[in-house]
Amino acid sequence: MDWQPWIEPSRCQRDTLPKFDRALESSSDVRTLIKNANCVLPSGVQKVDVLVDNSTILGIAPPAGAAADEVIDAAGLHLIPGVIDDQVHFREPGLEHKEDLHTGSVACAKGGVTTFLEMPNTRPTTTTPEALLDKLQRAASKSVVNFGFYIGATYDQATASSNIDVLKSVSRTPGIKIFIGSSTGDLLVDDQSALEQIFAETTLPICAHCEDETTVRENIQRYASTGNVADHSRIRDTSAAYIATKRAIDLATRHHHPFHVLHVSTRLETELLRSAPEWVTAEACPHHLFFSVDDYERLGTLIQMNPSVKTADDVAGLWEALHDGRIEVIATDHAPHTLDEKRQPYPKSPSGLPAVENSLALMLDAASKGKCTLEEIVGWMCEAPARIWQIDRKGRIEEGFDADLVLVDLQRRHTIENQNQLTKSGWSPWHGETLTGQPVRTIVMGQTVFAEGRVKTDVRGREATFRAAR
16 A cells, blocks of 8 residues: 655554545455535536446446445535546656656646646657657556547658658547647647648647747747746737637638647637637636736746736636636646746746646635636536547546546635645645635545545556547
């Protein structure tokens, strides 16, 4: 039994584990009954029992006296589907000093994230079948939650060559990631003919980082002498995001290709989504929902992100778009760097921040303040990503679905503190904030991986499978 503590490390002794956790010593071949929880079902919130057989949800409201090897009394708690974070950067291979697949997955478990989809900008990049297989094998041996990996699109301007043949034939991936701006090397695909080819000739769903490279480069020249991190939002401004998002939506519309806009950051982009076809979807991230340019004075480079944080009005626009369905997903863009790296003076400081272990709690706190409902959170963080990426048997509490489940306490108050973060980077931009609402138990494929402040690090998640044409 291998537990990873995150509070009071001295308490993580074998004889101090809560009694209900001792059931975890048994194999995964068990039947578990979760009793008395308020379950967020597709039909609404109901107080019903849920019976799990091995890795599958066997029954909702099973008959009284149903046999079970383990009983979890969840009175006073809510049971939701496991969160699916469709945009993370876990830095392996190549940048493991910031994060790796194990530490990133442990942070997921603490945060109620049971499945992650990871981006291709590692070293080497995930742009070949061999690199994709390497990541899948690494995760199978290291990750305590379920996993999937995007394949990255490439374009070499000098030779006018790309990896289009790979994108047309690769399997075991949720989709294609394109960096339309904001990347280095051959992961930047800014050439129009290359983009047309990708949208026209591939069948996998596509997602993209949308910031117009020409606009960003012009702004970099304009602010070439700056040392003020607030200028980051002037360099990566509203126009850069709007131009690239409009361009990508146009491509997806003309080619009738499923397309997902990552990390929408501006009100103007949400207006584009009003007239977008149904196969165009979009997401927002916690840093764009909870921070604005007004927070640079307080947090400095800790909230330096690409796309950058925007104005308070843009924040309001994102929330409006979430509520009316123009934005369907909340994902983190978890992109950790060490504190030493982040504390470098701008512009040497890198863009990115860690968020997977706090994203659900942040949204539960928003619900406690009346900004959204628990059912909306489940829609944005569980159901929609499963639907958009066509992930088999995930995103809902339903018979026959995978037993990826999270118990949340809507009343529990807790304070985010750097010293308690499980991400290898060891910090959070929300350090010191007290939230209401917290995930208290995370179940991955029928096995409890997180409970009472501890992660069971010898559990292994599984490779997610996808229904889209492969």
